[in-house]
Structure formats: C-alpha cells, structure tokens
Amino acid sequence: MSLKGIILIIDPVGACMLRSVLAAVLILFSAVSVAQTVTVYSYRQPFLVEPMLEMFTEETGIKTQVVFAQTGLEERLRREGRLSPADVVLTTDISRLATLVDMGLTQPVQSDVLSANIPSQYRAPDNHWFALTLRTRNVYSSMARIGAAELRYEDLATPAFKGKICMRSGKNAYNVALIASMIAHHGEAKTKQWLEGVKANLARKPQGNDRAQITAVAEGVCDYAIGNSYYYGKMLEDPKQAGWAEQVVINFPNQADRGAHINVSGAVMAKHAKNAAGGQALIEFLSGQKAQQVYAELNAEYPVHPEVAPSEMVASWGAFKADVLPVYQLSEHHAQAMKLLDEVRFDL
The missing domain is CATH 3.40.190.10 (Periplasmic binding protein-like II)
Structure with a gap:
C-alpha cells in the first residue's frame, strides 16, 4: 500500500481531528496575543505617554498600542460599541472623565493597589475613574x-x-x-x-x-x-x-x-475592554511611584501618589494648600x- 493510500484511508477522521487541533492551537495563540496587548485611547500627548508605556511593557511583558487624538474619542467609543478595541482611556480634566462615565463608556475597577496609590478625593466613589496627575x-x-x-x-x-x-x-x-x-x-x-x-x-x-x-x-x-x-x-x-x-x-x-x-488628568477602563486584566495592570502601573515620577519630571504636573515628590522646578514654586473638595x-x-x-x- 502506498503512502498516498494510507493518507486517503485516514483522511475522513484523522484530517478532521487535525483540523480541530490546529484550530484550537490558533485560537490559543490568538488569545495569548490579545492578552499581552493593551489598547489605549489617549488625549494625553505622545511625548508624555510613550515613555511610560515602554516602561510598562519592560516591567510586565504586556505590549500596548495607542490611538492618540485631540478630540472625538468619546464619540468614537460610542460608535464602536462592543466592537471597540479600547481597553483604557487616558484623558484630561474631570469633565472628560465624567462625560465618559455618563455616556456609559466605562466600567468600574476594583483594585487595592489603586486605593493605596490614589487618595480618595482623586478617584470616583464607584471606581469608574482614577486621577493620575494634579494641576x-x-x-x-x-x-x-x-x-x-x-x-x-x-x-x-x-x-x-x-x-x-x-x-x-x-x-x-x-x-x-x-x-x-x-x-x-x-x-x-x-x-x-x-x-x-x-x-x-x-x-x-x-x-x-x-x-x-x-x-x-x-x-x-x-x-x-x-x-x-x-x-x-x-x-x-x-x-x-x-x-x-x-x-x-x-x-x-x-x-x-x-x-x-485642583484639576486632574486620569484614566478609565473602557466598558467593552477585551483585556481588562491588562488594562487594570496598566492603570495600576501609571499610579505607581515609577510612572508618577515620570509624570512629574516630563510635564511639570503634581503626582497624585502622595509619596512622590514634584520635580525640582515645580517644588521651587513653594508648598501650597489644596482644596479638599x-x-x-x-x-x-x-x-x-x-x-x-x-x-x-x-x-x-
């Protein structure tokens, strides 16, 4: 019996099993690839965001891909709906954070790390948004x-x-x-x-x-x-x-x-995040001391983390009392x- 004949004999069952195994392997590799990438929509400028995302990838192995914009991210998220690739949105000012929440485009994040890093007055009571810097x-x-x-x-x-x-x-x-x-x-x-x-x-x-x-x-x-x-x-x-x-x-x-x-910049988890675990890891990283120091040095902002000092230049302006509202x-x-x-x- 030729080799060709053997292949033909096992094809009806063996080939189907092989196809199933290959499909499962492809799905597994696809899932692993998705799990190792966080998609970020950002109103924050590339010069500030990119260094921290590189640090995040180096520390966690999780890659990021970013969509930068000056306007329109809220409408884009609403238009994309469940098909949106966004996991995390980085934005400026409480009004934009609140707009994302009011439009139903966010989900809460329960995190002891974020609770420890960010004072309660600078995060939403329902955990739908978190401040990352202060101005x-x-x-x-x-x-x-x-x-x-x-x-x-x-x-x-x-x-x-x-x-x-x-x-x-x-x-x-x-x-x-x-x-x-x-x-x-x-x-x-x-x-x-x-x-x-x-x-x-x-x-x-x-x-x-x-x-x-x-x-x-x-x-x-x-x-x-x-x-x-x-x-x-x-x-x-x-x-x-x-x-x-x-x-x-x-x-x-x-x-x-x-x-x-006090004004803030901050982050939310997108409602239809495909990689919520990676997104949470990113927000936690951005609230941590290493990233907070980058915020302080690169953009003359006050860190939200109470244990991180402002840059030398910002500190030279003097200590001040912040509104506790x-x-x-x-x-x-x-x-x-x-x-x-x-x-x-x-x-x-």
Missing part, C-alpha cells in the same frame, strides 16, 4: 507691577481688579471645573454674582489658551491671569516662551481658607456652571 488653577500676577499676591478666587470679582484680569473662554473645561468648585462652596446664586464681577473686571474678551494669558500679563495687557500650573512650567522650559513666564509670579489662591482649586463633586455641578456662563454671557 493647580493658579492666578498669575505681573512681577514688575504687582509682585506676589495673597488673594482668593473670590477677590477677582471685586472692584480692585477692574480691567486687570485675563483668562481664556469660560467654557474651557478647566474654567468650568473652577466655576463648579465655586458652586460647590458658595451655591449657584453667589457664583453667578461672582461670574458677573469677574466678567466686568476682564481687560479683554476671553481668548487664547492658558499660555496666552501668561503672555498677556508679560506684555502689559493685564496684571493678573488665570491658568493651570503645568502650562507655566512648560513655558519656563521652552526657550521661546521662558521670557514671558519669567515676568509673572505664580500665586496659589485661597491659602487662608479652603485652598487652591472631592473632585467627583465638580462633575455634579458641571451643568450648572455651563448654564451660568450662558446666563451672564461670559464669553461675549
């Missing part, structure tokens, strides 16, 4: 004309600041969060009066980004400006912008009472803040 919402003053200033956010609405303030659009996420904190502390009616007062004290119509406000103070357009701390740090590190940043003083408001307002409460007042901005026609 203060500062008031900058002209070094030449004003010098250091002990002030409160509330002071910006008083007559002494008439024509002296610059800020970006009230509807920018950072300012909406600040207004939401004012509502949390003072109520809607008093916050509306405050917004009207701040608008009356603006040196120009709201425009530009946070860096543009610091530049405006340096150029004499205004004496005070509202902006996030890490933009100031990035300007100091940029030879093209350092000259402007060096002409302002960074002031931490409300040090005699509740403390300076739980960050999740800012999202609860987001809609009210937007409504008040419309009512006072803040940007017009």
Whole structure:
C-alpha cells in the first residue's frame, strides 16, 4: 500500500481531528496575543505617554498600542460599541472623565493597589475613574507691577481688579471645573454674582489658551491671569516662551481658607475592554511611584501618589494648600456652571 493510500484511508477522521487541533492551537495563540496587548485611547500627548508605556511593557511583558487624538474619542467609543478595541482611556480634566462615565463608556475597577496609590478625593466613589496627575488653577500676577499676591478666587470679582484680569473662554473645561468648585462652596446664586464681577473686571474678551494669558500679563495687557500650573512650567522650559513666564509670579489662591482649586488628568477602563486584566495592570502601573515620577519630571504636573515628590522646578514654586473638595463633586455641578456662563454671557 502506498503512502498516498494510507493518507486517503485516514483522511475522513484523522484530517478532521487535525483540523480541530490546529484550530484550537490558533485560537490559543490568538488569545495569548490579545492578552499581552493593551489598547489605549489617549488625549494625553505622545511625548508624555510613550515613555511610560515602554516602561510598562519592560516591567510586565504586556505590549500596548495607542490611538492618540485631540478630540472625538468619546464619540468614537460610542460608535464602536462592543466592537471597540479600547481597553483604557487616558484623558484630561474631570469633565472628560465624567462625560465618559455618563455616556456609559466605562466600567468600574476594583483594585487595592489603586486605593493605596490614589487618595480618595482623586478617584470616583464607584471606581469608574482614577486621577493620575494634579494641576493647580493658579492666578498669575505681573512681577514688575504687582509682585506676589495673597488673594482668593473670590477677590477677582471685586472692584480692585477692574480691567486687570485675563483668562481664556469660560467654557474651557478647566474654567468650568473652577466655576463648579465655586458652586460647590458658595451655591449657584453667589457664583453667578461672582461670574458677573469677574466678567466686568476682564481687560479683554476671553481668548487664547492658558499660555496666552501668561503672555498677556508679560506684555502689559493685564496684571493678573488665570491658568493651570503645568502650562507655566512648560513655558519656563521652552526657550521661546521662558521670557514671558519669567515676568509673572505664580500665586496659589485661597491659602487662608479652603485652598487652591485642583484639576486632574486620569484614566478609565473602557466598558467593552477585551483585556481588562491588562488594562487594570496598566492603570495600576501609571499610579505607581515609577510612572508618577515620570509624570512629574516630563510635564511639570503634581503626582497624585502622595509619596512622590514634584520635580525640582515645580517644588521651587513653594508648598501650597489644596482644596479638599472631592473632585467627583465638580462633575455634579458641571451643568450648572455651563448654564451660568450662558446666563451672564461670559464669553461675549
């Protein structure tokens, strides 16, 4: 009997078994490959994210693939639905974190590691989001004309600041969060009066980004400006912008009472994550001391991990008292803040 004949004789059973075994092996290899890759959707810039993802892969063996974007990730996730490849979303500001949750695009993560690394005020009570970095919402003053200033956010609405303030659009996420904190502390009616007062004290119509406000103070357009701390740090590190940043003083408001307002960046686990275990490992890694130090050094942000010190430059700005208001409460007042901005026609 020839070899060909033997093959033909066993084909009906043996070939089917072989095909089944091969299929099982392919499925196994595919599952292993998926389990070793975490897909990240990120609003955070590549220069900051990529070094930490490389460290994560080196430490865990889990690979990552990233989709970077400036806008539209929420709609993309909703459109993709169950077919979305996203495991983790990295984003900035509590409003974006809350939007992802409100759109039903997240799932909770139960993790003792995250509970230990991140103070409770900087994570969702239901574990649907976790802050990874902190930024203060500062008031900058002209070094030449004003010098250091002990002030409160509330002071910006008083007559002494008439024509002296610059800020970006009230509807920018950072300012909406600040207004939401004012509502949390003072109520809607008093916050509306405050917004009207701040608008009356603006040196120009709201425009530009946070860096543009610091530049405006340096150029004499205004004496005070509202902006996030890490933009100031990035300007100091940029030879093209350092000259402007060096002409302002960074002031931490409300040090005699509740403390300076805090913005956050953070992470969520995507609702339809295919690799939730790997995604959790990544978020835990980003909250750990090694990654937190990278955040501190590369982007002039304050680490959320209480045992990690800020960079030498950031530390040079001095210690400050932070508002202890739980960050999740800012999202609860987001809609009210937007409504008040419309009512006072803040940007017009």
